[in-house]
Amino acid sequence: MIPAASGSQTLKDATNEAIRDWINHPDDTHYIIGSVVGPHPYPDMVARFQSVISEEIRWQLEEKTGYPNPSKIIACVGGGSNAAGAFYHYLDELSVELIAVEAAGEGVETGKTAATTRKGTPGILHGSKSLLMQTADGQVVEPHSISAGLDYPGIGPLHAHLFESGRGKFLAVTDQEALDAAFELARLEGIIPALESAHAIAALKQIVLKEDENVVICLSGRGDKDLATYMVASDRY
Amino acid sequence: MGRLNDLFNKKKEDVLNVYCTAGYPRLDSTIEVMAALQEHGADIIELGMPYSDPLADGPVIQHSSAAALENGMTISILFQQLKELRPGIRIPVILMGYMNPVLQYGFEKFCIDAATCGIDGLILPDLPIHEFEQTYQGILQKNGLDFIFLVTPETPAERVRKLDSLSTGFLYAVSSSSTTGQDTVRESPAQYLQKLSEMGLKNPVLVGFGIRDKAGFQAACSHAAGAIIGSAFIKVLENSVNVNATTKSFLSSVLG
Numbered sequence: 079m080i081p082a083a084s085g086s087q088t089l090k091d092a093t094n095e096a097i098r099d100w101i102n103h104p105d106d107t108h109y110i111i112g113s114v115v116g117p118h119p120y121p122d123m124v125a126r127f128q129s130v131i132s133e134e135i136r137w138q139l140e141e142k143t144g145y146p147n148p149s150k151i152i153a154c155v156g157g158g159s160n161a162a163g164a165f166y167h168y169l170d171e172l173s174v175e176l177i178a179v180e181a182a183g184e185g186v187e188t189g190k191t192a193a194t195t196r197k198g199t200p201g202i203l204h205g206s207k208s209l210l211m212q213t214a215d216g217q218v219v220e221p222h223s224i225s226a227g228l229d230y231p232g233i234g235p236l237h238a239h240l241f242e243s244g245r246g247k248f249l250a251v252t253d254q255e256a257l258d259a260a261f262e263l264a265r266l267e268g269i270i271p272a273l274e275s276a277h278a279i280a281a282l283k284q285i286v287l288k289e290d291e292n293v294v295i296c297l298s299g300r301g302d303k304d305l306a307t308y309m310v311a312s313d314r315y
Numbered sequence: 316m317g318r319l320n321d322l323f324n325k326k327k328e329d330v331l332n333v334y335c336t337a338g339y340p341r342l343d344s345t346i347e348v349m350a351a352l353q354e355h356g357a358d359i360i361e362l363g364m365p366y367s368d369p370l371a372d373g374p375v376i377q378h379s380s381a382a383a384l385e386n387g388m389t390i391s392i393l394f395q396q397l398k399e400l401r402p403g404i405r406i407p408v409i410l411m412g413y414m415n416p417v418l419q420y421g422f423e424k425f426c427i428d429a430a431t432c433g434i435d436g437l438i439l440p441d442l443p444i445h446e447f448e449q450t451y452q453g454i455l456q457k458n459g460l461d462f463i464f465l466v467t468p469e470t471p472a473e474r475v476r477k478l479d480s481l482s483t484g485f486l487y488a489v490s491s492s493s494t495t496g497q498d499t500v501r502e503s504p505a506q507y508l509q510k511l512s513e514m515g516l517k518n519p520v521l522v523g524f525g526i527r528d529k530a531g532f533q534a535a536c537s538h539a540a541g542a543i544i545g546s547a548f549i550k551v552l553e554n555s556v557n558v559n560a561t562t563k564s565f566l567s568s569v570l571g
Contacts, residue, residue, distance in 0.1 A: 084377055090368065097370055104469045202415040203368060205441060215389045216419030217367040 086220045089156070089230045093204055113157030114234030117205025121162075121234050128163025135294055136167060143292060150175040150285070153296040154277040155248075156192065156228035158237040160298035165246070175247060178237060179281040181223035182250035190222035193250040194233045195241045203231065208238040224253035224307065225273035227299070255280040260301065260308065261315040272299030273307060318407035318435045319461050319484035322358060323519045323540065330541025331532070331570065332359035332521055333548055334411065336379040337396070338388025339365070340552050345396045346404075348552065351562035353406050356570050359521075360404070361438065361543060364390060364412030371413075371440040371465075375546035379553075390420045397432035409436040409463065409484070422451060426458040436461030436484045447481065463487050468507045472514065479516040486518040488539065490525065508538030532569050544569065 080099070085091035093111070100109040114121040114128075136146040151168060153161035155178040168174040183191035191197060194209050201210030203218060211219040211231040221231045233241075240246030251259075256273055259280035264270050271279060275298045287293065301308065322330065335348045349360050365380035365388050372380065400408065410429060417425050417439065429437070437460055442451065447462070455462050461484030466475050468490065479486050488511060490504060504524055511520055519540035526532055527547035535542035548565055555561035 084374070085368070085381070094368055094370055098373075101371065104467070202413075202418060202441065204370070210415070212415070212419065214419065215391075216416035217384060218415075 088220065089226065090203070090218065090221075097204065113159045113230070114162045114236055115157040115204055115206060115208070115230070115232060121206060121236060124159050125162040125166060125234075125236060128159050129166035131160065131163035131296060132165065132167035135164065139292065139294075145292075147171055147174050148292040148294045149173070149288075150177055150291065150293045151296070152177040152179060152278045152281055152285075152293065154179045154181075154228060154274045154298060155233055155237055156181070156223075156225075156230045156274065157232070158234040160274075160296050162234060162236055164294070164296040165240070169245070172245075176240060176245060177247045177249060177281065177285070178240065179277045180233075180248060180250045181221075181225060181228035181256070181277055182252045183222040183224070185252055186250050191250075192221035192223040192228050192230060194221075194231065195238075195248045196250055198232065200238075201232070206235050208232050208235040209241070224256060225277065225304070227272070227274040228277065249281045249284050251277040251280040251284075255283070257308075257311050259283075260304075261311075264301075269297070270301030270305075270308070271297055272301050273304045275299055276301075317459065319359070319409075322407055323485065326358065326541075327519075328540060329532075329536045330358045330519070330521065331356065331566075332361055332541060332543040333357040333566075334361040334363060334376070334543060334545035335552070336363040336365055336376065336383050336549060337393045338383035338386045339379045339549070340382070340555065340558075342383075342386040342388060342392070343396070344558060345393070346399055347558050348562065349400070349404050349408070351559045352566070353404055354559070355563045355566040357566065358406060358541065360406060360408045361411050361545070362408055364388075364393060364410055364416060366413040366416055369413060373546055375549050379549045390416055390425065394428045394432060397429075397434065401433035404433075407435040407484075408433070409438060409461070410434055411438040411440075414439050414441050423454050426454050426460055430458040430460055434460065436463055438463045438465070438487065440465055444477065444481065452481070465489050466511070468504075475511070475514065475516070479514075479518055482518050484518070485540065486516060486520050487523060487543070488520050489523045505534070505538060508535070512538055529569050529571070 082092040082095040111120050114124045140146045151164050153164040155161045161178050165176045181192040186193045186196045198209035198211045201212050218231050223229045256276040260276035278295050333352050337345045365383035369380050464478040464482045465487045521541050522535040522539045523543040526542050526544050551565050
């Protein structure tokens with residue numbers, strides 16, 4: 079484990095350092111990345127690996143309901159790996175609504191946000207062209223989110239395409255709304271979600287549901303890693 | 316094309332290319348540093364355009380980039396400063412940077428403005444071959460700008476030939492690994508450069524190998540047309556109170 083000491087010391091800087099390490103040790107190092115970002119073919123590779131999520135959604139829905147398609151799939155998006163996996167086998171099933179939830183941070187218009195589709199413009203970071211939060215001069219802007227995994231100034235090129243083509247619907251959820259949703263889920267279901275996943279859950283409040291709809295929310299991570307944040311916030315709940 | 320070809324036609328060996336970061340150590344020191352480099356013996360200046368995420372650079376140049384951005388450097392300001400580049404600076408000047416700021420400025424507008432200021436070429440390490448050929452090569456040619464690709468010891472021979480055929484001015488050979496030894500036997504930098512020199516490439520090769528002194532410069536020059544010094548110069552600039560004096564003493568330690 080090597081801490082990233084450069085730049086703002088966030089996810090993008092850790093990605094920079096991982097790529098630099100790979101550049102410096104290409105003969106004994108393979109580069110891998112956990113998100114659907116970076117140079118080709120990594121976004122495609124990671125999406126395929128993650129696609130097991132939608133493969134299992136299909137099996138389980140078929141088993142439980144007799145029909146493999148939900149009406150909606152909701153997943154949080156930082157770089158967008160769990161969302162890519164949850165959407166993957168439904169990309170061409172147009173009856174399935176794909177809903178990606180970005181971190182609004184303290185609010186989309188506060189300057190402390192990671193809502194890339196709302197504040198981003200086309201740009202290049204980490205070897206791929208996608209939507210990117212940046213200054214007019216093309217310097218990458220520091221993102222903000224309460225969740226470390228959504229704290230990325232871009233989104234994977236697949237998601238930029240889903241956004242621009244209209245195939246995906248993009249919502250934004252604030253730090254506070256994510257915390258509220260995490261505590262609500264813990265109370266109702268006994269499940270402590272990761273702060274990232276809590277954004278997907280919080281998005282339910284922005285969606286009008288019909289009766290008898292089957293909606294899948296990707297609970298992409300456990301909240302154990304976020305207990306320190308939850309404990310600080312617990313006084314308010 | 317222009318100044319780079321003229322230089323390599325006249326000078327076949329010991330060509331010294333020195334890197335400096337635009338807007339570093341001060342926002343308005345860009346031309347001052349370049350003039351000092353020319354005065355004290357640099358043959359080419361590689362002027363870095365600072366970027367927030369300089370993936371191909373080590374810690375020293377990352378730090379100078381961050382400081383230059385902090386100083387307020389932008390591409391627009393840089394082109395304002397470079398209006399005074401010629402004719403005072405007579406040696407070739409190439410810009411090194413990353414695709415995103417250039418893309419936001421507008422690639423074609425960037426090339427026009429660079430050429431207007433008298434810039435000779437470009438290095439953009441994150442511009443891939445495919446996009447270069449498809450979209451950008453023609454724009455560079457139209458504006459008379461050289462484009463320099465990088466090769467490493469891990470670049471297969473066939474790709475080295477491709478990169479050489481696309482490059483004009485020179486070919487930039489970098490070391491891809493600073494660590495040696497371990498339990499794998501690696502090709503030495505000398506062997507790698509020897510192999511490059513035997514390939515019959517159309518471009519002269521300049522070496523960027525973490526060269527910081529006379530011995531390193533001479534070693535690189537024994538197998539290539541010359542060498543590029545970056546971090547070692549940036550490091551001495553950091554604490555410099557007199558840019559000209561610092562540059563003079565640094566370059567005389569390398570060349571003297």
